[in-house]
Amino acid sequence: MASKLLIITVFVFDLIAFGLAVAAEQRRSTATLGHDPDSNYNYCVYDSDISTGFGAGAFLFLLISQILIMVASRCFCCGKPLSPGGSRACAVVLFLICWVLFLIAEVCLLAGSVRNAYHTKYRAYLGDRAPSCQTLRKGVFAAGAAFILFTGIISEFYYINYSRARDSFQPYGGRETGVGMGTYK
Template sequence: MASKLLMIIVFVFDLIAFGLAVAAEQRRSTGHSKSDNEDYYNYCVYDSDIATGYGVGAFLFLMVSQIIIMAASRCFCCGNPLKPGSSRACAVLLFIICWVTFFVAEVCLLAGSVRNAYHTKYRSKFFDKAPSCETVRKGVFAAGAAFVLFTGIISEFYYVSFSKARGGPRPYGGEAGVGMAAYK
């Protein structure tokens, strides 16, 4: 039987990770070239760097969520074997899809956070072309948020399928009748 408390905790962690990833997309840093009037240099000026923190937070919440699900299901490889049937086949398929979407989400969030934290440090002369004030591309954190959502949904379905395939308590394999022999 699937634990409702575990599913609620994982849902809340996934929801927080999704919210942080969306917030990171909304608050990603932008840079623009500014000229220095005294030395005739152009340099990059960046606004807030809060999106990096949001991206790392989403990364960590999603990782904790995945660790909880995999610990509860013993990462699908340890423990008693699952009962054969459609629930086991569905659990195997969802296990693979869950790890793929998790990996893509984590890569998007980590790459977006690293790229958002990077700020160009060099200057150029006023008469040279302006320095490249590169920032994270629009949509990197949004892709991470989408895959966080997919991972959250798929991991919940995986856990339910795994729990169905694991089944309830095993039937007693011994004698079904009550022994009426005299005790010695």
């Protein structure tokens, strides 16, 4: 039977990661063009960098929840065998989908955090063109949040199906392992 404590813990971690990713999307850095009249050049002025921390926090919470699920299920490949049937087939498919969605979410969060933390140091004198004040594109953290949500749902369904298949396993189909010789005398 699936551990309810583990399911609740993973749900809470995924919920925190989702909230942090949404907050990172809302608070991503913006840049404005500044002007220094003394030196006669333009430069980029960036606001708060809090969304980088939110993105990194979402990355870590999602990573912890995935580790918990994989340790509890022994990463699907270790431990006692699973009984054949629908639960095992679902667990295999959900395991693969879970890892793909997890990797996409982690890449979105990591790339968003790194890109959001990058601030150009470029200056342009008035005769030159304006400096390129690059910022993170809108929607990167939102995509990470969406994939966090999908990963959380799929990983919990994976763990439930894995637990069902593990608990219903009976070696050798539940039959006697030897050759029955009782009728021969």
